[in-house]
Amino acid sequence: MLIDIKELAPLLREVKTIAVIGAVDKPGRPVDMVGRALIDMGFTVIPVHPKRTDVWGLATYPTLGDIPVPVDLVDVFRAPQFCPDHARETLALEPRPKVFWMQSGIVSPEARNILAGSGITVVEDHCTQVEMRAMGIRP
Numbered sequence: 001m002l003i004d005i006k007e008l009a010p011l012l013r014e015v016k017t018i019a020v021i022g023a024v025d026k027p028g029r030p031v032d033m034v035g036r037a038l039i040d041m042g043f044t045v046i047p048v049h050p051k052r053t054d055v056w057g058l059a060t061y062p063t064l065g066d067i068p069v070p071v072d073l074v075d076v077f078r079a080p081q082f083c084p085d086h087a088r089e090t091l092a093l094e095p096r097p098k099v100f101w102m103q104s105g106i107v108s109p110e111a112r113n114i115l116a117g118s119g120i121t122v123v124e125d126h127c128t129q130v131e132m133r134a135m136g137i138r139p
Helices: 003-010 032-042 080-091 109-115 129-136
Strands: 017-021 044-048 073-076 099-102 121-123
Touching: 003 099, 003 121, 003 129, 032 044, 032 129, 073 080, 080 099, 080 109, 099 109, 109 121, 109 129
Parallel strands: 017 044, 017 073, 073 099, 099 121
Antiparallel strands: none
């Protein structure tokens, strides 16, 4: 379900745990800046990267399915062509996350279609850090 960004505040107030797909801790990279900001805001951030085991000093998992706890929001920092596979991974999670968020510059109609009717809210081309700060969202 794709909704207006302004309608997200009530849903985002329920978010405590965020899986960051494409997590890397290289200074200057958008994912590094946003990941660190989400941690500083008080969210439980779970980095996801197929080859890394430690990002931001946190245990890092190769896939969403490897995360041992429920995730409220999946935050995607990967090119649009990879988003459909991550949407399928998200659908397989139990319980399902509330939000599938594709960061600024990332749009995937295919991922959106995969998640249509699932009850998972889809956000495209917006920054989690910017939007959560603007709405005053904290866990």
